[in-house]
Amino acid sequence: xxxxxxxAAAASLAGLAVAAPRVIEIGPADFSISVLGGxxxxxxxxxxxxxxxxxxxxRAIAKVYQKFGIEFPPELLAxxxxxxxxxxxxxxxxxxxxxGGSGTTNSNVTTNxxxxxxxxxxxxxxxxxxxxVQIGTPPQTLMLDFDTGSSDLWVFSSETPATQQNGQALYNxxxxxxxxxxxxxxxxxxxxxxxxxxxxxxxxxxSIGGVTVASQAVESATRVSSSFTNDTASSGLLGLAFDTxxxxxxxxxxxxxxxxxxxxxxxxxxANLKKGAAGNYNxxxxxxxxxxxxxxxxxxxxxxxxxQFSADxxxxxxxxxxxxxxxxxxxxxxxxxxxxxxxxxAYYKQVASAQNNVQxxxxxxxxxxxxxxxxxxxxxxxxxxxxxxxxFAPADTDSFDTATICFGGVQTAAGLPFAIYGDIFLKSQxxxxxxxxxxxxxxxxxxx
Numbered sequence: 145x146x147x148x149x150x151x152a153a154a155a156s157l158a159g160l161a162v163a164a165p166r167v168i169e170i171g172p173a174d175f176s177i178s179v180l181g182g183x184x185x186x187x188x189x190x191x192x193x194x195x196x197x198x199x200x201x202x203r204a205i206a207k208v209y210q211k212f213g214i215e216f217p218p219e220l221l222a223x224x225x226x227x228x229x230x231x232x233x234x235x236x237x238x239x240x241x242x243x244g245g246s247g248t249t250n251s252n253v254t255t256n257x258x259x260x261x262x263x264x265x266x267x268x269x270x271x272x273x274x275x276x277v278q279i280g281t282p283p284q285t286l287m288l289d290f291d292t293g294s295s296d297l298w299v300f301s302s303e304t305p306a307t308q309q310n311g312q313a314l315y316n317x318x319x320x321x322x323x324x325x326x327x328x329x330x331x332x333x334x335x336x337x338x339x340x341x342x343x344x345x346x347x348x349x350x351s352i353g354g355v356t357v358a359s360q361a362v363e364s365a366t367r368v369s370s371s372f373t374n375d376t377a378s379s380g381l382l383g384l385a386f387d388t389x390x391x392x393x394x395x396x397x398x399x400x401x402x403x404x405x406x407x408x409x410x411x412x413x414x415a416n417l418k419k420g421a422a423g424n425y426n427x428x429x430x431x432x433x434x435x436x437x438x439x440x441x442x443x444x445x446x447x448x449x450x451x452q453f454s455a456d457x458x459x460x461x462x463x464x465x466x467x468x469x470x471x472x473x474x475x476x477x478x479x480x481x482x483x484x485x486x487x488x489x490a491y492y493k494q495v496a497s498a499q500n501n502v503q504x505x506x507x508x509x510x511x512x513x514x515x516x517x518x519x520x521x522x523x524x525x526x527x528x529x530x531x532x533x534x535x536f537a538p539a540d541t542d543s544f545d546t547a548t549i550c551f552g553g554v555q556t557a558a559g560l561p562f563a564i565y566g567d568i569f570l571k572s573q574x575x576x577x578x579x580x581x582x583x584x585x586x587x588x589x590x591x592x
Contacts, residue, residue, distance in 0.1 A: 167523035170585070171438045182409030184428035185353025199227035200537035201551030202505030204479040211293065211477070213334065214559045219502040274378055275425070278351040279362055280320030286313050286379035290425060291477030292415075292451055292577060293564075295390040295399050296331065297350070298363035299380035300372075303343060308368050312379045317364060323348045324359075331363045331392045341368045345392055353427065355404050361390075361397035384413070384476070384577070389449030401427075401579060411580030415476055417571045419533060421592060435574035435587035440525035444582045451475070451577060452562065453584050456523065458487050460494045461516035471562040474575060474584055478566030480536065481529065482557040491518055491554055498552070501539075507552040508539045518554065520569070522586065529554075529572040530591050536568065 202223045209216050216224070274287040279299070286299055301315040317323050329345035343366040350360040365372075365380070372378075383390070383399055390396035405411040408428035416434045417423045430439075445452045450473040459465040470484050483491075488507065492498035497510035509515070515531030534554050538547030553568035576585030 166443055167525050168441045168583075169438045170441060182428060183355045183404075183407055184409050184426070185355055186424050186426050186431075199223070199505075201508075201539055203227060204536075205505055205555055208478055208480070208482060208560070208564065212560060217559075220505055223503070223505045275352070275382075277382060279315050280317075280348050281322040282320075283349075283351060284313075284315055284320070286315060287377065288380050288382040289378050289477065290382050290384060291475070292384040293473060293475035293477045294381065294383035295385045295387060295396075295449060296333070296363055296381065296383045296392070297361065297400055298331065298333070298341070298343070298365060300368070301343075301364040303364045303366045304368060305366075308365075308370075308373050310373045311376045314379070315362065315364065317346060320348055322358070326361065326392075326397075328394065329361075329392050329397075333391055341365055341372060343367065345397070350400055352400065352404075355407065355427065357400055357403045360400055360403060361392060363392065381477075385451065386446050386449045388446070405579050412576055412578040415570055415575045415577070416589065417476070417567055419571050419592065423571075430576060435589045437588055439574070439576060439585040439587040440522070441576070441578070441581075441583045441585040442522055442525070444584055445471075446582055450562075451584055453522065455520055455563070457521035458483075458490070459519040459521070459526075460491050463494075465519070465521055466490065472565050473562055474565050474570070474577070476567065476570060478564045479553075479568070480564070480566050481534075481554045481568040482560060482564040482566065483554060484563060485556045485558060487563075488554055488556045491516075492552070504539050504549070504551065506555045508549050509552065511535070511538070511544065511547050511550040513550075520565075525586055527569070527573055527586055528588070529569055533568055533571055533591065 202220060206216065206220060206224055208214075209220070275290055276285050277288045278285055288297075288299070299315045300309060300312040302317050304314065324347045326345040326347055330342065331345060332342035343364045346362050346364055347359040348362050350357050350362065384401050385399070387396060387398050387402050390399065401413065404427070410428050410430070412430070413425055413427040414430055414434070415423075415425055416431075424434075426434075442453045445454075452471060452473045454469070455472050456469045457465050457467045468484065468487055470487075489500075492500070492507050492509070494516050495509050495513055497513050498507055499509070500506065501508045515534050517531050518529045518534065520527045520529065534552055535550050536553035537551045538544050539549040539551040541547045544550075557563050572589075572591055574587040574589040576583075576587075578585060
């Protein structure tokens, strides 16, 4: 899910030139441990079939606009007004409100020698990935959204007003013996619709998969917008971008990954997301069984705080590659693959039934179409996104079984200063987020 307002960061990117990416290929034999005896852990995912399906396509686009503080186009607002009323979600200035939705969370926590495992829950059509995080002493387990496009660990808590809760698990501050208020520190996240969430900051013990950070900044929500209230499965967010975009004032705080890196066997984590099946995040190690061939690494530009890299072209199906240099970020918290207008249009030009439908909110096509693959060129590396992944969601009904029109997982990044390689892309690639070397690694993997 996308929540951040990064207008300043976006503005700083607007004038950047796209440099040719430098790609380094690394094979499994080249992997080395940085910290002897350092920790590793795996976070597998399970599928949650209880997520509500109404209007998945335009809702996914709206979340991108919300996170990056981009004004909603009028046609998208009109679509959202109807959809949000059906979902019972209130956004000031758009809807009049309604009753909250419902959802469930599945959790199965296991451990084994030397490596912890916790279950994660992707919501229907893979729009949100959740994992169990332990906060406080004794530990309290909350299901959080892991997001490489933001840098805050914020949660529903005992300070969140009861009227803004809807069954989420809460971080009970008073019940943690290690909780300590960070004097003078507050946080606030603004949304594209003008609303915001905010609160106080505490330092407490946080553990994920057996890796523990003491005195981790935990941002306690004293106010949340209705979009969070109605997301009953999630108790908050754990940001995995860079420290510079942390929203705590007056002093930004370090992310959990930033604090934990020194104690990991390797200063990195990997994302192996899948469509409608169990995937995983691995921290501190690279599992060679999760990808094929070598990993191609590209330098990351951390100026704006994101996992930002340069891409330089594309190809549709078996067509020749086309030059199209652009800046992009790798973002587990964005559902869709948001590409420059010329790339998205060129892709859908090869889909006979495709049209950019303002009534639906983006590119749609007949569900009977066999979609071509999309190859995105990152330097010498060619990342193939299978067409099967680009069929994202039903557009005219709430089920693939009855839908005739489907919503595309590739949409335009209009209004954004960069392309967003979200989950549609990441489900096609084994991805390494190397915080030590400030690099991203991509490798092919089996895609079901």
